[in-house]
Amino acid sequence: MKKLLFLIIALGFAGLVGFRAYNAYKAKAAGPAPGSVRESKSSGRGGGVALIRVPLVDTAIASEGTLEDKVSLVGSLRPIAEVQVMSKIAGRVEKVLVDVGDVVQAGQLMAQVEDREIQQQIQEAEASLSVARASIRGREAELANVIRQVKRFRELHEQNLIARQDLDDLITRQQSAEAQLELGKAQANQAEANVNQFKINLENTRSNAPMDGFVGKRNIHPGALVAINTPIVNLVDLRTLRMVINVVERDIVRVNKGVTAEVSVDAFPGRTFAGKVLRVSPVMDPATRTGEVEIHVANPGNLLRAEMFARVTLDLGSSRRSIVVPREALVYKGDQSGVFTLEGSVARFRPVEPGLTQQTSVEIVQGLKVGEKVIAMGASLLKDGDQVRLRGEGPPPGRGGRGGGSSPASKM
Secondary structure, rough: EEEEEEHHHHHHHHHHHHHHHHHHHHHHHHOOOOEEEEEEEEOOOEEEEEEEEEOEEEEEOOOOEEEEEEEEEEEEEEEEEEEEEOOOOOOOEEEEOOOOEEOOOEEEOEEEOOOOHHHHHHHHHHHHHHHHHOOOOHHHHHHHHHHHHHHHHHHHHHOOOOOHHHHHHHHHHHHHHHHHHHHHHHHHHHHHHHHHHHHHHHOOOOOEEOOOOOEEEEEEOOOOOEOOEEEEEEEEEEEEEEEEEEHHHHOOOOOOOOOOOEEEEEEOOOOEEEEEEEEOOOOOOOOOOEEEEEEEOOOHHHHOOOOOOOEEEEEEEEEEEEEEEEEEHOOOEOOOOEEEEEOOOEEEEEOOEEEEEOOEEEEEEEEEOOOEOOOOOOHOOOOOOOEEOOOOOOOOOOOOOOOOOOHHHHHH
């Protein structure tokens, strides 16, 4: 029994040793991965070989090119005019005649609040006005009669046929009739004002479009109870769109009113829309050191929509020769801008001063000369002193491998 147990343990141990030897043979035969360099220093108790990844990069030559003086900006398209149409009166909405996307004309009826109660109030006020006007006519007739009596009594008094007291009493009646007539006229004016007020309330039950445009949003449905100033629909005018963009002080001093703009959106690739600078703010924001520039964009066929993200290029109308590199070559380490140059297979960070940025290139004002080689694709992933491998080159030989060879970097 003991012999059998010993045999089982021996076989298991032999199998484990064979399995590890097989895995070691496979790893050794496979060799290092492409783009990696062997490190001779052992890692762990097993004495394995660590691999260091060597980044694969592209290079470009700093060249002299012609830069057109343009400013590239981004922002959102906004309607040239936007109005919230609100209810002017409280009540129950009887009907809503427009919906999202509808085209409306100025003055068009869009919604109606129930007006039966106001119609009744108008009838009552008009009836009161009729009564007041009839009262005025009666008082005018009474006053005319008193005036005739006063004239007749005055003639009789001059002939000493009646006493002065009788004439004075009649004159007092005339003055009272005149006062009653003035009161009747005031009451009629008040009744007329009530009629006009109720007619205004009746007009306020109707929500009309204040301008031409589109219905951007509908907030109310028939049957809803609304208060004064409850939003009903949102109207937008998209015949022209506007952009208000914050521009840094370095660029805003070169932007003037009337400068033409080319606007592009992702929804229409390859197509541009004409725009123009309408306003340039004379005041900078002290917190961001930027100023507002307002650009108006033509919208033929109402293709553009509000709140689309847009890219704007302002043509400032001048050009110059300067050193340029691909945009991807310019990197930032903290607040410091720079590029990576090559020393053999080692990347070295060099501070530079960038200038105008275009679609595919950036101007280098200071820190680089024409003809110098810089790292383009892959520069953003590097740090100073990293070993790199150029695209198209074979993997560097291992360092500390079986052949005892050394990599190109080790010869530096």
